[in-house]
Amino acid sequence: MTGDEALQSLREHGVARGDLVAIAIAPEIGVALVTRHGTVRVPAAVDDPTTVVQHLEEQLRPRWVMWSNATALVLVEAGVRVATSWDIAAVHRLLAGGWRADPARVWAYLNDLALDATPRAGPLDLFSHAGDGDGSPDEPIRADGYLRPEWPTDIWSSTLETVGRWAEIAWRAAEMQQARLAGLHDRPRAAMTARTESAAELLCAELSIDGLPMDRAVAEAFIGELVGARPTSDTDAAAQRAQRDDAVLRHAPSGMECDLRSPDQVKSLLRAIGVDLPDTRAWRLEAIRDTHPLIGALLLWRKAERVSTTYGYTWLDENLRDDGRLRGAWSASDGAAGRMTASAGLHNMPADMRGAVIAEDGHVFARADLGQIEPRVLAAVSGDKALAAAATEADLYAPVAHQLGIDRAAAKVAVLGAMYGQTTGHGARALQRLEAAYPVAMTYLRNADVAGQHRRELRTDGGRLIPMGTSADDENLSERDVRARRAARGRYGRNAVVQGAAAELFKTWAVTVRARGAPLGARIVLCLHDELLVQAPRENGAALAQLLDDCLLETAHRWAPTSGVRFIAEISLIERWSDAKS
DNA sequence: TGCGGCTATTG
């Protein structure tokens, strides 16, 4: 079958825009497509698989059912960017919590099979052997109902028939997932969250492949200022290190040896100059900086050491390619509440280094920060009318402070403390006033806290299951430690329902910008929890800024239509990431 | 060699 015949077949299957079409693609073998009316296969020898997908995307724009982000990466790598998907792994993380979402595990979950007996791919171990579960090796579902774990890894060197079977199972998995989501009666938005999460996976594939614009010369200049010129050899590097160490150790008592990279030895060093501290963290040292010249030298050493080991020349060489793009692996949801994560330091780059993130020639960045996102989200998901009223203001903390009869700074600390589970310090006193003023929101948080303490099932408002671990984790712990863990789980649960819902709102905004930004040539280049960095041709800058605002309105309307909460973004057009202060 | 602890960076 050719690509054109495949399009014709899908039309005969009644596939319309947004309808599910499962896809399995093996670039050397072909592509298989599954609808509720059957399977369509195009061999690579007849038409290029990714070109076929591109064609179908233009003509039909279905919602592509894929096992995971790996399919999206294959497509984006080939230059094919689809609008929507149903990412089975992403939906599994939403439904079942945690991070692991390989097909065998997803299948076991959806078929109510014991998860801890799920067969795993890779070398055979003590607990499995080749004939386990049985049935023919050509049959992906074993006699015991489990999915054969070696199937997905073999697909690259299999037959088009196998690729087709793989897409058929994906189709069935997606149908079962939809039924599960529909069964979450107290989370009516869960199916919408699943679609948003899937789109976020597409965005992550694009972010991973596109990278973040970064100017190597500017980055190297910044590194050079802190740690010196690029070492010419290992010997040179060792000499530079020794020189940095000496700048601290020359303030130490003569003859004293100390490896500054060892916290215990640093503690001994500090004792030798008459300073006794429980640990050597920067904030403790900062407080006594003036008592001895060694302290300041040590703090400076820490900064340089940090850049040298984590954000130095090695980091640049490994992650910044010659095309001026810094690349890391993106994940659409972490294992806890569901925020996006990125490797290669994209999410924790030192603020000073951001001056090297510069828009490319003829382009401009729009930077957009959501303001006070977590308390606004709390107002929305808890349905607290009084807090929602405060959230109609540009500065939510001003009316809260007025309501509580305390100053703004104290009000902010109190609200954050309530969401983080703080029980000591100044926040605790204001907590009682918060309880009185915003009882609905505070009850929402307390319920999450109690659920976390008792490991009861806890979901975000959008339906994400928050993983709680098992009670086996508490074995061999003292009563005191068990209590501490329980309290920690309470704080975790309390925070996760807010942080997780905020992540869902943020991702909805991000994928809306992704979808609407194409006509402006706008590409998201970075997502940072409550901040978007988007690049577009300079002449479209003003339109992009407007688009970001419009998309936030659209997002708020879809995500929390009845809450009355206002969401705000600070948006600026800039050349360098560091230009706008949030 | 793997893993917990310490440290630093970010939201």
Add this chain to the structure above:
DNA sequence: CACAATAGCCGCAG
């Protein structure tokens, strides 16, 4: 050092 993350080095157990 409240909640979350990535990441590097040290010290110790196996």
